[in-house]
Amino acid sequence: MTPNPATEPRRFLEHLYNAAVRRALPLHNTAAFLPPPPKGRTIVLGAGKAGGSMAQAVEALWPADAPLEGLVVTRYHHIPPRPERLKSRIEIVEAAHPVPDAAGLAAAQRILAMAHGLTKDDLVLCLISGGGSALLTLPAEGLTLEDKQQINKQLLNSGANISEMNCVRKHLSRIKGGRLAAACAPAKVVTLTISDVPGDDPSIIASGPTVPDATSCAEAIAILQRYGIAVPGAIMSLLEQGALETPKPGDEIFTGHEVHMIATPQQSLEAAAQEARAAGIEAYILSDEMEGESREVGKVHAALARAAAHRGQPFAKPCVILSGGETTVTIRKQPEGTPRGRGGRAGEFCLGLAQALQGQGGVWALAADTDGIDGVEDNAGAFVAPETLSRALSLGMKIDKYLDRNDAYGYFRQLDDLVITGPTHTNVNDFRAMLVL
Structure with a gap:
């Protein structure tokens, strides 16, 4: 009442x-967007505060006789109780948010490794929700986890908006800003996402690991300078050279990929x-x-x-x-x-x-x-x-x-x-x- x-x-x-x-719970919103099982394997990869419930929704809705495997990372204490009789087919692990930790780094390394070696007959279901930027942390070459933690803390305290923070995060990562999709090639990628950002732009949600990134290294530099965010000198040099650029709209690696907003x-x-x-x-x-x-x-x-x-x-x-x-x-x-x-x-x-x-x-x-x-x-x-x-x-x-x-x-x-x-x-x-x- x-x-x-x-x-x-x-x-x-x-x-x-x-x-x-x-209204935003995954089990209420996922069924309409699931593709049919492929000829090959179905790998579920994902990150975000809703990752545990999204994974359980896929497990509940996916055909019982169709292969399903994968790994999703969510925030500590954010795995929902598993319903009785729901078979566990997707591994769910926990990590820190909003400042990344070693558990998130290990999960990101495993997720990227699982994306490699797939074929055109395979399907990757990517489950993306807010919080994935911190949970799916894989620093760019030359950056340590400690560097990323300090940069993240500075961004969180700076007053930068989510678009600005995620522009920086994408360019300092080996998995965000479309790079996870690139690793999945030539498999088909279907991204199911729950929006936590103004405008529902999938390239901003969790820093868009499976979608093209229209921002640039130059924009990331401008944001770092605007808010006085310190980064190692070697990384700034790589940004200035454009060596940390992300895959852009129109890149053939995204051909045939699908993105569905399941809750907004x-x-x-x-x-x-x-x-x-x-x-x-x-x-x-x-x-x-x-x-x-x-x-x-x-x-x-x-x-x-x-x-x-x-x-x-x-x-x-x-x-x-x-x-x-x-x-x-x-x-x-x-x-x-x-x-x-x-x-x-x-x-x-x-x-x-x-x-x-x-x-x-x-x-x-x-x-x-x-x-x-x-x-x-x-x-x-x-x-x-x-x-x-x-x-x-x-x-x-x-x-x-x-x-x-x-x-x-x-x-x-x-x-x-x-x-x-x-x-x-x-x-x-x-x-x-x-x-x-």
Whole structure:
């Protein structure tokens, strides 16, 4: 039963979030895109936070008498429970996200090795979802895992958007940016992907290991310089020479390959909107492609909610305002000895939103990552209510100080307003919902 938005606003918003996640689960979306078994072998390769559930969906849907094998890497603790009677035919391993580790490196090496030696009678099913960039790490010649870890940390803290980060990652890898597809030749490659990026560009999702890359070494250099990202001098020289260029659109290695988007942020937002309307609340989707600093996006959302609450514009209340996309957090430098804040994009959005709402009556909000993990914490996101600021002040908590040290987790934990779901086994990125009554 749908919770009553007037009496249970938090449960109602959590209900919308759950509807969005449910729409993106692989088992609901995979069957229509599976090709028939080939004459030869079927190899399943993949990476991403949804990798475990995608692999299990293929196992459940693939003909029982048709050969199936492969290897997929997902984030630690993101392998869903295996249904009874579901035979394990695809190996699933775990690695670190968002900063790569040795387990991810070992998995990437094995996946690349499995791609070699295939024939034109073989089929490669590539299961790609968000998070694959960190999980499928195979540094370019001359780079160590430690180098990649440091570069990744710098990118994550820089405020660069996902397109910029993945442009760099593709050019510093031996498996991303179409290189995995090149290794699979001459086998047919069918990529099934769950989008976690604005615009649903498959070349950005997990840094596009099986699709052409239109970006260049020159663009990667510009991004590194724009954000002050340090890389070894030898690698910069290779970038300047174009020696780390990726396979481009039109390359014959991609001939006959297929790419299918099996779940997208827009589809999940529409599922949440449908649930709101079924409860008698009109729903409006702003966009599934929102980017920018999380706290600033929160302020913009607050302005819309306040306008709806005060003037019934641009949306008449009661209503739900939904948005998705992938915002960013630029980590602020702190004085020596100051404890570092904790939190992710969703929490920081909620801090910016609560600060700008200033206790506006009749407005509640929930922001959460659809994979169930906000950054590297154990929460999916956070919840904001009209009394959020006043409750915090009664505990001696000033929101400005928490914003200054990027400590959304600390702020909402003390209010018992963290949204904790555990891994959802899918990933269509940010989910934001505001209820205006």
